Amino acid sequence: MNRKQRKNLLRIIAAAALMIGLNFVEVAGAERFALYMVPYLIVGYDILIKAARGIKNLQALDENFLMAVATIGAIVLAVYSGSGDYTEAVAVMLFYQIGEWFQSYAIGRSRQNISALMDIRPDYANIENLGRLEQVDPSEIETGTTIIIQPGEKVPLDGVVVDGNSTLNTSALTGESLPRNVAVGDEVLSGCINLNGVLKVRTTKLFEESTASKILDLVENASSRKSRSENFITKFARIYTPVVVGSAVALAVIPSLVTGDFATWLYRALIFLVISCPCALVISIPLTFFAGLGGASRAGILIKGSNFLETLSKVKTVVMDKTGTLTRGIFEVDAVHPISTNCISENPTEARQILHYSAHVEKYSTHPIATSIRKAYPAENDGCTVENVEELAGLGIRAEVNGNVIHVGNEKLMEKIGAAWKPCDRLGTIIHVAVNGAYAGHVIVADKLKPRAKKSVEELYRAGVNRIVMLTGDLKKVAAKVAGDLGIGEYYAELLPAQKVERLESILSEKSFAVAFVGDGINDAPVLARADIGIAMGALGADAAIEAADVVLMDDDPLKISRAIEIAKKTLAIVRENIYFAIGVKVLCLALGAVGIANMWFAIFADVGVMVLAVLNALRALSA
């Protein structure tokens, strides 16, 4: 509760207590009027002021105006008819304020929830100055400065570790609480939290260009593009209130000209005004979208505006890039085939020996394939001697390991040294290994499927997607295998980036439903921009993707695609529920009020009740 909320709560309690107390006081006439005005003004003075200001600024027809007119009207009627029944006016104001208070409190709570999770803005950076740590504003730090990050602190700027090792919590960036180990030479991203060791980091980016700033910028501007439902509500409220006020005037005047019973019809017109207050709609619809966007960012899905949430909920066709989206986009050792096994079963001892040799030979190479082989054989520092390493351009590498001459490379290298190499059917890049000139076998390095790729395709179908298309620049046989493994029926292979755009356009032209494209932002930014909804994967690092996409998934998990669609669907379902529910109840009450069945108590309960329920319903989108 903030100060304003506490103050308003006190006002509500004071007015309620006074009103109950006044029930036991027997007074009449002017004294009674004066006594009842105390709780009325305590709880309603700000509404009256706002209504007066609204009239002055020609913004009259808002909910403050409706409440002011209705309650003042009720008081005037009470004086005029001599009934002295002021409780209705006070009660209307009281319940209206209770509803407002509740809404403000509920929003405050959910705001805290979201902002705590998005709290990635670093406040300071430590630099070493004459042996002492000094806290500096991160926006003043230049690229190439060495900063020190202590355990428990946020990484303030993107950079490379130059000293120390530690574990980072990336949950604020990715929505996943999987800790990441970093050591010297590793890249660290701002917004992560350093968990245990002290790190010295050389910054590689300015504060404004660092990941944390970019993400915050994205989140804070997410609401800039309004959805159709929100625009509908804004327009609706603009037309609705004048129509309601007009009808109320007509209701007060026309029947009373016929029947002559002005007081009754004025009272009914006032009830009509109270019921017709559009609070539930104008409050809950934007709130639902905010909550939906908030809930999505909590799950590591950044959506750039509520209009995209709306389109996302209508996605029936998902077009996906292969590399980096469904596959990991990095090479890994897929299999090792020693010559004795003839490409079928694997012999663990011999396979290990082949990996062992190739890891040593590739020791100094930075080629992605070399990295993948070294990764597959972690026990590389085993004291073996590696000498006379020689890189043979376009062929491979030759080196002496423990005195044995090892050749690691392609077929041409094997031909050149006269080793009897064997072809292999397995998909991927084949690395042949020869020991002392004799063929030993080959290592297959391939881009592997992401662990949850298959499940993500299933989940997409479950989320209502009825067509999945895979586009790739890769070879047809690789594409066929990946599509087959994942259960994707339709794929187009060997596409250049421009052809991907053409392919997407032809899909767009044949579908009336929304088409989403999912890519990793590397050479598919134009496709991302062209789709109804561009979803970029693994935004950490790919700037072009953040720019071009409408939805950014913070990590590489393809399961988040269906998650995003589900969140969008749930949010839009809540929006529809609230629109139908609020308008339905209003119409019903308006009809009852107009024929005199509903009284003012009924009216205010209907109004506040609908609003409270709609707000509670809207907040469900947070945990979608």
Place this chain on the structure above:
Amino acid sequence: MRKNYKIDVDCANCANKMEVAANDTAGVKNAVVNFMTLKMQVEFEDGADAKEVMGRVRENCKRVESDCEIFI
């Protein structure tokens, strides 16, 4: 030139009203109000004086929603 301002406002629709009012202010190229984070991001026209423009933005916002605040 773009700047971020902290704001205070109670309801989502009031935030939308503020956004419209801010966009209608002379010197403002584009203004975005984020209700969830309570921030207003204002992009100024070239050569506009941010302080002076924001004074008018606040005035316009108060006109449509008296219960709002912009921390300039």
